[in-house]
Amino acid sequence: MDPNEHPEELIQGCIRKDRRSWDVFVETYSRVVYWAIRDRLKRYGYDFSEEDVNDIHQDVFIALWASDRLKQLREHGKAAGWLAMVAGNAAIDHFRKVKRQSPPNSISIYEEIYRTGDGESRTLEEVLPSGADRPDRQAQLNEAREELEAALDGLNPKERMAVKLNLLHGMKHAEIAAALKVPVNTVSTTIARAKKNLKEKLEKKRLL
Amino acid sequence: MKESIGSLHEVKTACPDEATLAEYAGGAMTQWQRERLEEHASACAACLENIRAAQTAERMLAEGALADTGESLKNKAKGLAKMDTGKRRFRSYIWLAATIAAFTLSFTVPKYFAQFLAAAVILGLKWVSESEGIRTLIVSMDAKRRHEEEHEEMPKWRR
Numbered sequence: 457m458d459p460n461e462h463p464e465e466l467i468q469g470c471i472r473k474d475r476r477s478w479d480v481f482v483e484t485y486s487r488v489v490y491w492a493i494r495d496r497l498k499r500y501g502y503d504f505s506e507e508d509v510n511d512i513h514q515d516v517f518i519a520l521w522a523s524d525r526l527k528q529l530r531e532h533g534k535a536a537g538w539l540a541m542v543a544g545n546a547a548i549d550h551f552r553k554v555k556r557q558s559p560p561n562s563i564s565i566y567e568e569i570y571r572t573g574d575g576e577s578r579t580l581e582e583v584l585p586s587g588a589d590r591p592d593r594q595a596q597l598n599e600a601r602e603e604l605e606a607a608l609d610g611l612n613p614k615e616r617m618a619v620k621l622n623l624l625h626g627m628k629h630a631e632i633a634a635a636l637k638v639p640v641n642t643v644s645t646t647i648a649r650a651k652k653n654l655k656e657k658l659e660k661k662r663l664l
Numbered sequence: 665m666k667e668s669i670g671s672l673h674e675v676k677t678a679c680p681d682e683a684t685l686a687e688y689a690g691g692a693m694t695q696w697q698r699e700r701l702e703e704h705a706s707a708c709a710a711c712l713e714n715i716r717a718a719q720t721a722e723r724m725l726a727e728g729a730l731a732d733t734g735e736s737l738k739n740k741a742k743g744l745a746k747m748d749t750g751k752r753r754f755r756s757y758i759w760l761a762a763t764i765a766a767f768t769l770s771f772t773v774p775k776y777f778a779q780f781l782a783a784a785v786i787l788g789l790k791w792v793s794e795s796e797g798i799r800t801l802i803v804s805m806d807a808k809r810r811h812e813e814e815h816e817e818m819p820k821w822r823r
């Protein structure tokens with residue numbers, strides 16, 4: 457059974473507690489769960505071990521099998537995406553609730569706002585003129601974020617999503633287009649305009 | 665405040681759950697629903713991070729770009745299905761009944777005393793191993809339940 461062609465059958469099988477379906481399901485999606493846990497913990501700057509990842513992986517599959525979590529999934533064609541979200545959130549919960557740890561870092565990627573001569577992209581945080589040890593560093597970052605919000609003024613929610621998914625979450629234009637179901641050139645135009653706007657604002661505030 | 669990833673202007677309305685975000689990704693929503701969700705997500709870093717994770721996972725899985733996980737990790741997850749409490753408990757009762765029957769027979773049929781006693785020991789061991797499995801499963805389910813109770817104060821979508 458190819459799970460990518462028949463996700464519906466596979467998931468229904470697991471809900472019916474069919475063991476063969478479950479084996480195929482684990483075989484297919486274990487890698488998604490594993491990737492999503494590591495991805496989320498890395499993104500939030502947690503210091504984690506392989507054991508943490510394995511524990512969370514098993515917790516996710518317990519929730520799917522024993523707590524019938526799969527019944528919640530309505531869009532069977534997006535099982536991998538759904539699992540990645542469930543696993544990512546489970547990872548954060550694990551650290552917050554079981555290990556009582558809040559995320560050490562807040563994410564701020566601001567990718568590709570600024571390009572160096574050799575074509576390397578830098579995050580806004582790397583480009584901001586002060587060192588990380590400067591006492592007003594946080595205030596400076598907050599100010600930059602304020603400017604980003606200001607630069608998003610006048611955009612509709614979907615356009616804001618596109619800009620933020622790119623600048624804050626580091627997604628490529630084509631992926632954003634796929635996620636938001638809009639043509640890629642529309643996404644690119646929106647992002648280019650917002651970036652130009654933001655750059656001007658940052659320069660005016662002498663942040664860049 | 666929830667995790668302040670990036671934005672200072674976080675929304676306060678509850679986040680859609682993962683299943684709703686998956687419906688958004690699949691396009692199975694009315695225009696009105698899509699717009700409501702976009703209004704929320706455009707000001708919610710947690711939802712945007714979920715959207716990113718989902719889109720990336722879908723693409724990477726389709727491209728075969730995700731590394732397979734270790735056999736022991738997969739076997740542990742597969743093993744959950746073997747610990748189906750209901751069926752297991754029933755099977756353990758069968759083993760217990762057979763053990764008792766063999767033990768009784770060993771006394772009532774003196775001619776085959778040793779044979780029946782040996783059978784009773786074997787069946788008894790089966791019963792023990794089956795109920796051990798149940799005990800392990802119940803312990804792990806209890807731990808899971810406690811874990812989930814701790815989550816009561818979390819917003820609905822997190823659980």
Ligand SMILES: [Zn+2]
Binds near residue numbers: 678679704710712
């Ligand atoms: Zn949200």
